[in-house]
Amino acid sequence: MSHANAALTPRQRLRIARLIINEGWTVAHAADYFHVAWPTAQKWARRYAEHGIAGMTDRSSRPHAHPNQTPRPIVRKIKHLRITRRLGPVEIGGLLQLPPSTVHAVLVRERLNRLSHIDRKTGEPARRYEHPHPGSLIHVDVKKLGNIPDGGGWRTVGRVQGGKNRAATPGKERSRRRDVLMRHAYVHTVIDDHSRVAYAEIHDDERAETAIGVLQRAVSWFQDRGVRVERVLSDNGSAYRSHAWRDACSGLGITPKWTRPYRPQTNGKIERFHRTLADGWAYSRHYSSEQARRKALPAWLHYYNQHRPHSAIGQLPPVTRLSSNLPGQYS
Known part of the structure; x- marks a missing residue:
């Protein structure tokens, strides 16, 4: 990502690449003119030749391979324990001899870090849906x-006073099981x-x-x-x-x-x-x-x-x- 003081913004990269590719400047001359290193000028010239203007933007710094990432068989075991037994990172790490931080990173990556993401009944990842427009469903x-009885219910006035209010409220029904049934x-x-x-x-x-x-x-x-x-x-x-x-x-x-x-x-x-x-x-x-x-x-x-x-x-x-x-x- 270009910063405020970058020597080569995307526009400047395009200028240096066009000087080298279109106007025949040498890489050393263009690099000296823009005060950048020779490999930098060569990189932007090569990208311009391969991709045109689109090649002047920044690329992701994410590596192509992750040799130290948790192997897939271990990931499957972590997911199985999380889904079937609903264990946390510490317990799963203890069973698989893994650091809890590693287990937590796997759960986050697989969207299983929160139990709210898992169906409570089946243990499977929750399947969410939404219909496309209002009125569809x-x-x-x-x-x-x-x-609520007159005077307030037990949640706000307590069970004793709530019971008294309930008994004194008109319009109640009689029941064989209870004295008062609202x-x-x-x-x-x-x-x-x-x-x-x-x-x-x-x-x-x-x-x-x-x-x-x-x-x-x-x-x-x-x-x-x-x-x-x-x-x-x-x-x-x-x-x-x-x-x-x-x-x-x-x-x-x-x-x-x-x-x-x-x-x-x-x-x-x-x-x-x-x-x-x-x-x-x-x-x-x-x-x-x-x-x-x-x-x-x-x-x-x-x-x-x-x-x-x-x-x-x-x-x-x-x-x-x-x-x-x-x-x-x-x-």
Whole structure:
């Protein structure tokens, strides 16, 4: 890489090479004129003769061979121990009689240095995908939350006071197993695979008719933003396996798809969104009632879509991936 005081910048290299190749200067004369060594002038003249102007740029200093690099059979053993037994560099180094620093360098090179890069269930390197444009695929799921009693739940006021608040909250149900059984909030969530833009509604159940209503309103919501939904991916819950769900998708012109049974990683984007939803909204602060928490959801969704940096899309808010999506572009 050329520095500020370099005798031969790419432009100067081209001048000295043209003097030697095109105008017939001797290498010694050109080197003396530009105050550089004779081999340097000869090098740039040779590169100009072989590659033209493109040869005047700097080349990588990376060596062509790595004789001291860890042999491939050892690398395969390191990867096998990392994937199958999930061991760290120190333990792997002890088993293979290698320095931990060497093992760590191999794991970094093979993208196995973080366990987050490995599928938790199979131990294989995680396979990540992203659909090419907004609306190509949306993920749907339901996040089940316990309703907050009046006065606050146990997470913020403690279990003793939380139990008292729970018992005193009106609208509770009686149960044979427990003295008081509060109802639950079902957050029906929809997230676009490409942009990560999210849509959510809170209901008191997760029945098929409720899920269908959420899907219809979500599709309309995306259409208002210039996105035509093509496919929808869900788990194998009864609401999403119903004939009513299939008929609703057909009426909307959407292809329904389902995850592999007992394989939530297939729907991993929305599972990760649920964690963000819980940390950023559901359990982020003290709510004095369930109504207060539900009232705070639209503002948090606006912050998530419009302002919150998303690490999977280059620290940009999800809505930035919709800015160039004009209505009808993907129809």
